Amino acid sequence: MAEKLVMTSQGLAVPDHLVIPYIEGDGIGKDIWAASKEIIDRAVSVAYAGERSIEWKEVLAGKKSFDMTGEWLPEGTLSSIKEHLVAIKGPLETPVGGGIRSLNVALRQDLDLYACVRPVRYFEGVSSPLKHPEKTDITIFRENTEDIYAGIEWDSESVEVNKVIRFLKEEMAVSKIRFPETSSIGIKPISSEGSKRLIHSAIDYTLKNGLTKVTLVHKGNIQKFTEGGFRKWGYELAQKEYADALSDGRLVVDDIIADNFLQQILLNPERFDVVALTNLNGDYASDALAAQVGGIGISPGANINYETGHAIFEATHGTAPDIAGQNIANPSSLLLSACMMLNYLSWYEAAEFIERALEDTLSNHEMTADLASQIEGVTPLSTTDFASCLLQKIAR
Ligand code: NAI
Numbered sequence: 001m002a003e004k005l006v007m008t009s010q011g012l013a014v015p016d017h018l019v020i021p022y023i024e025g026d027g028i029g030k031d032i033w034a035a036s037k038e039i040i041d042r043a044v045s046v047a048y049a050g051e052r053s054i055e056w057k058e059v060l061a062g063k064k065s066f067d068m069t070g071e072w073l074p075e076g077t078l079s080s081i082k083e084h085l086v087a088i089k090g091p092l093e094t095p096v097g098g099g100i101r102s103l104n105v106a107l108r109q110d111l112d113l114y115a116c117v118r119p120v121r122y123f124e125g126v127s128s129p130l131k132h133p134e135k136t137d138i139t140i141f142r143e144n145t146e147d148i149y150a151g152i153e154w155d156s157e158s159v160e161v162n163k164v165i166r167f168l169k170e171e172m173a174v175s176k177i178r179f180p181e182t183s184s185i186g187i188k189p190i191s192s193e194g195s196k197r198l199i200h201s202a203i204d205y206t207l208k209n210g211l212t213k214v215t216l217v218h219k220g221n222i223q224k225f226t227e228g229g230f231r232k233w234g235y236e237l238a239q240k241e242y243a244d245a246l247s248d249g250r251l252v253v254d255d256i257i258a259d260n261f262l263q264q265i266l267l268n269p270e271r272f273d274v275v276a277l278t279n280l281n282g283d284y285a286s287d288a289l290a291a292q293v294g295g296i297g298i299s300p301g302a303n304i305n306y307e308t309g310h311a312i313f314e315a316t317h318g319t320a321p322d323i324a325g326q327n328i329a330n331p332s333s334l335l336l337s338a339c340m341m342l343n344y345l346s347w348y349e350a351a352e353f354i355e356r357a358l359e360d361t362l363s364n365h366e367m368t369a370d371l372a373s374q375i376e377g378v379t380p381l382s383t384t385d386f387a388s389c390l391l392q393k394i395a396r
Contacts, residue, residue, distance in 0.1 A: 002055035005085040005345075007309035012085070014345045016052045021080045025090020026063040027319025028329035033090050035331040035387035039354060040338045042394050047349040057084070061103055062092035073103050078110055085309045088341055090334060091319040104314075108144055111310045113303035114194065115201045116142040116282065118316070119340065120289040120299060125363040127374035128294035136269040136293050139211075141202035142282025143230075144303060146194045149279050153186035161185050190226040190278060192233045199234040201306045202276040203242055207251060211273040214238075216255040217281055230278050231255050258285075265289055290316070297370050300336035302344070313341040327382045330368040332358060335390075357393035361386070 003015035024033045037056065044052055059077040066072050072095065081087045092103045107113070118140040122133040130136070154161035164185050168174040177183055199216065206214050216235075220228030238246060238253040245251035256264065258281045264271060265288065277285055290299040297317055304311040315333040323329055335354060342351035361367070366389045369380035381389070 002053070004083065005309065007085065012309050012345070014347075016048075017055065018053070018345070019055045019057050019084055020341075021057045021059040021077075021084050021087040023059055023061045023077070023087065023089035023092070024064060025315070025319065026093040027091060027321050027324040029062075029064075029090030029092075029319060031325070031327055031329045031383045032315065032331035032334045035383050036334045036338055039331075039335060039357075039387060039390050039394065040342075040350075042391055043342075043350040043353040043357075044347065046394055047347070047353055052347065052350075059087070061089070061107075062094075066095075073106055078107070081107075081111065081312065082310070086311050086313070086341060086344065088313045088334070088338060089315075091315050091317060093319050093321075107312060108303050111303075111305060111312070112145065112308070113305050113310060113312060114143065114145045115198055115304045115306065116140075116144045116286075117201075117205070117302045117304055117340070118142070118286050118290070118299060119336075120286075120293055120295070122293040123295070123298070123359060123362045125365055125367070126294040126298070126371055128292065130266070130292050133293045136265070136289065138265070138269065138272045138289060139205065139209075139274045140282060140286055140289065141198055141205070141274065141276045142286060143194060143198040143277065143279050145279075146190050147226075147279030148186055148188050150187070150189050152189070153184060156182050156184040188223070188226050190229055192229065195230045195233045195278075196237045197307065199230075199237055199276045200241070201304070202274050203238065203245075203251065203253070204306070206274045207242075207245060212250065213252045213254070213273040215261075215272055215275045216253065217258050217261045217275050217277040217285065218255060219258045219281065220255075221257055227258075227278060227281075234276065261285065262288060266292065286316075294371075294374070297330050298332035298336065300333055300340050302337060302340050304344075311341070311344060313337040313344075327384055328369050328380070329383050330370050331383060331387065332368075353394050354390070357390045360393050361389045 002017040002019045006013045024030055059080045061073050061077050094102045121137045154164055165180050202214050216231050218227040218231045220231045242251055290296045299316050301316040302311055302313045314337055317333055339351040339354050365378045366381055368386050372378040372380035
């Protein structure tokens with residue numbers, strides 16, 4: 001009988017037969033989920049010959065949920081993910097206007113998923129703007145709960161902003177606001193707790209995966225206490241909790257200013273293993289890095305709270321309404337997110353089957369239209385034909 005995952009003081013206790021909630025997603029969600037589910041099930045079955053299995057439990061969110069229940073994010077979905085710890089999701093349509101907050105943001109906030117994790121690697125056969133895209137193999141740890149994403153800001157010339165500006169001038173002796181009459185003001189909270197739990201996760205991930213280097217990416221030369229704090233707290237944490245690993249060379253922690261980082265990932269990407277960033281810098285760096293391996297449509301992602309064990313693995317692209325229902329979408333982002341999930345559960349063998357199959361398939365130029373259209377002479381495969389190629393390779 002399938003059971004639930006449990007977080008213990010020793011970490012995740014993973015039963016052999018697991019229940020995992022999934023959100024199918026809107027738009028292309030249906031196509032890519034159907035393909036991915038079959039491939040994940042095949043990989044688990046081939047890797048463990050029935051000793052392990054996943055029982056999928058559908059939970060609703062997004063447009064599909066709204067059409068069926070009148071709610072965009074039913075309480076039952078959140079409670080099911082809370083109960084089962086781990087879930088996987090396709091892209092969600094968030095209604096524009098009407099005061100409904102982004103469903104993705106709601107899930108992240110309600111489960112306090114503080115680490116946005118994005119492994120960025122190159123797959124041979126995929127078109128890239130770089131000469132040597134294979135040198136990029138970097139895992140991003142982006143802080144997911146602080147920074148300007150806290151949404152604390154006031155519009156220029158509003159009563160509130162005038163109050164804040166008056167306070168800054170009169171109580172805090174601030175004299176550097178260049179145009180006080182017409183300025184909007186935003187607040188950027190960055191804490192030692194928020195920074196340390198993120199950097200802690202990045203270092204644990206580095207050591208667990210046999211990697212060495214964690215680079216703290218920041219803008220501390222300008223923002224001394226927020227971005228500079230992130231850097232300082234990162235070094236403090238490393239010294240205090242990883243002194244042995246630092247002294248015997250298993251771990252190296254260094255830092256780099258964010259603008260130089262964006263140069264170095266193009267010039268010397270091999271310098272980086274794992275990078276930890278504040279929220280906004282992480283946002284920019286995630287898309288820049290994904291684009292440089294040609295993989296914006298195939299990059300996986302996860303939002304994780306390593307303390308409670310809660311994690312949502314997800315396709316990083318949107319619902320692609322322009323190609324929904326046409327059986328041409330690329331399921332690779334969702335599939336690679338599933339690989340992250342299997343690795344998170346320590347079902348490494350199943351993840352390996354999927355990744356190897358993807359490597360073989362893409363390097364043969366067997367690919368969906370989004371990737372095929374970048375390379376001359378390559379005939380695109382439908383979603384189902386691409387999935388069949390992967391299934392055949394996993395069966396071998
Ligand atoms: P999008 O990622 O859906 O589409 C951008 C372009 O990439 C389109 O041309 C699309 O056809 C293509 N594309 C995306 N994924 C693809 C795939 N797997 N295979 C082949 N081609 C693919 O971004 P857009 O148009 O800005 O957003 C559409 C909707 O998705 C919006 O409602 C937005 O709110 C939502 N969205 C949801 C996200 C999530 O749930 N994580 C993330 C981003 C957007």
